[in-house]
Amino acid sequence: MNCSRRLTDTLYWVGANDRRIALFENVYPVPRGVSYNSYLLLDEKTALFDTIDQAFTHQLLENVSSVLDGRSLDYLIVNHMEPDHCASIADILFRYPGVKIVCTAKAANMMKQFFEFDVDQYVVPVKEGDTLSLGVHTLTFVMAPMVHWPEVMVTYETTEKILFSADAFGSFGAINGNIFADETDYKNQWLPEARRYYCNIVGKYGPQVQALLKKASRLEISMICPLHSLVWRKDLDWLLEKYSRWSSYEPEEKTVLIAYASVYGHTEQAADAIAARLAERGVPNIAVYDVSKTHPSYILADAFRCSALVFASITYNNGIFCNMETLLHQIAAHNLQNRTVAFLENGSWAPVSVKHMTDTFASLKNMKVLEESLTIRSSLKNCQGDCLEALVDSIFQSLA
Numbered sequence: 535m536n537c538s539r540r541l542t543d544t545l546y547w548v549g550a551n552d553r554r555i556a557l558f559e560n561v562y563p564v565p566r567g568v569s570y571n572s573y574l575l576l577d578e579k580t581a582l583f584d585t586i587d588q589a590f591t592h593q594l595l596e597n598v599s600s601v602l603d604g605r606s607l608d609y610l611i612v613n614h615m616e617p618d619h620c621a622s623i624a625d626i627l628f629r630y631p632g633v634k635i636v637c638t639a640k641a642a643n644m645m646k647q648f649f650e651f652d653v654d655q656y657v658v659p660v661k662e663g664d665t666l667s668l669g670v671h672t673l674t675f676v677m678a679p680m681v682h683w684p685e686v687m688v689t690y691e692t693t694e695k696i697l698f699s700a701d702a703f704g705s706f707g708a709i710n711g712n713i714f715a716d717e718t719d720y721k722n723q724w725l726p727e728a729r730r731y732y733c734n735i736v737g738k739y740g741p742q743v744q745a746l747l748k749k750a751s752r753l754e755i756s757m758i759c760p761l762h763s764l765v766w767r768k769d770l771d772w773l774l775e776k777y778s779r780w781s782s783y784e785p786e787e788k789t790v791l792i793a794y795a796s797v798y799g800h801t802e803q804a805a806d807a808i809a810a811r812l813a814e815r816g817v818p819n820i821a822v823y824d825v826s827k828t829h830p831s832y833i834l835a836d837a838f839r840c841s842a843l844v845f846a847s848i849t850y851n852n853g854i855f856c857n858m859e860t861l862l863h864q865i866a867a868h869n870l871q872n873r874t875v876a877f878l879e880n881g882s883w884a885p886v887s888v889k890h891m892t893d894t895f896a897s898l899k900n901m902k903v904l905e906e907s908l909t910i911r912s913s914l915k916n917c918q919g920d921c922l923e924a925l926v927d928s929i930f931q932s933l934a
């Protein structure tokens with residue numbers, strides 16, 4: 535059954551929703567699933583923008599065939615060669631053998647790695663600024679290397695002013711009928727998942743995203759069509775501002791994230807005591823996470839939101855607790871910058887986790903590590919009240 539969506543008079547979404555998937559990239563929990571977006575433009579020539587995951591190829595083929603309604607497919611634009619977007623290429627070629635594949639030279643090379651068909655027979659390579667006329671519509675190709683993978687480009691359609699943005703501006707979450715962001719309560723229902731998608735999938739490549747934003751700022755854009763999740767046709771400036779902030783590693787809010795690792799509960803108690811004292815001083819939207827309970831992708835996303843980060847870990851086999859180690863490694867791997875950081879350690883005989891946590895962050899830029907750290911020996915004692923208050927004061931002052 536066809537399940538395509540008309541986006542403009544000539545443009546259709548022909549992708550699919552995947553609500554069975556548990557882990558995106560076999561790492562990130564996606565409790566609300568994910569969508570694989572593919573778009574079909576009808577003009578004198580027809581063009582399909584990217585394909586989708588192999589598991590849903592049947593849906594793509596049905597959608598494309600239904601929208602083409604007997605016409606042939608002239609072009610397949612491949613913006614990104616990651617398998618959740620390129621897996622159906624061979625099926626498209628089998629169904630539409632006359633199609634030309636438009637992509638970067640790097641993408642063509644990757645295609646040869648992923649597929650057995652004679653890639654050179656189909657590919658029309660394009661580079662920065664090349665154009666392709668479909669009739670009324672003209673496509674301009676804009677290179678976006680490392681806005682996830684090195685072969686990535688985005689495609690700008692000049693007549694309707696549509697940006698096919700590859701993985702940029704995507705989100706976790708299947709499309710629940712409402713395909714346009716302005717049809718949803720986006721800030722409450724979607725923003726946390728969009729942030730989590732950005733930070734975990736593209737967050738490491740801030741400078742490359744900034745380069746793409748600079749190119750996008752020279753384009754008049756009326757619609758953004760990403761490869762995952764909702765399509766944007768309103769409030770584009772709001773979305774672009776979020777991307778600008780995330781990609782420059784500037785926090786969204788002056789508030790505090792506290793992540794703790796605790797086995798018997800004493801470190802957790804200290805984390806809660808800090809959160810309560812900060813709240814009493816008027817700090818809003820504080821986030822507290824047990825690193826053993828919450829997947830690091832959620833905590834990383836909130837670390838991109840918050841301006842001050844507190845990490846409290848027990849000492850574990852002379853090191854950091856394993857789940858805290860994973861979280862800190864993820865934060866360092868995603869190049870987070872420009873934050874105030876405080877560390878707390880706990881240990882019953884030789885607490886050393888502050889030293890290890892500090893070392894993990896040593897390579898990150900503009901991280902202001904507070905001098906006040908707190909060492910707990912098994913449990914936080916009333917006599918340490920002044921130390922706790924000093925730490926809380928110092929975190930609070932960083933928010934000014």
Ligand SMILES: Cc1cc2nc3c(=O)[nH]c(=O)nc-3n(C[C@H](O)[C@H](O)[C@H](O)COP(=O)(O)O)c2cc1C
Binds near residue numbers: 796798850882883886
């Ligand atoms: C497997 C294991 C290894 C530990 N290794 C150390 C260690 O190397 N050094 C230390 O001082 N404490 C070590 N501890 C003790 C805990 O760090 C300590 O009891 C801490 O107070 C627990 O805090 P919690 O109540 O928040 O879990 C270890 C505990 C466990 C369970």
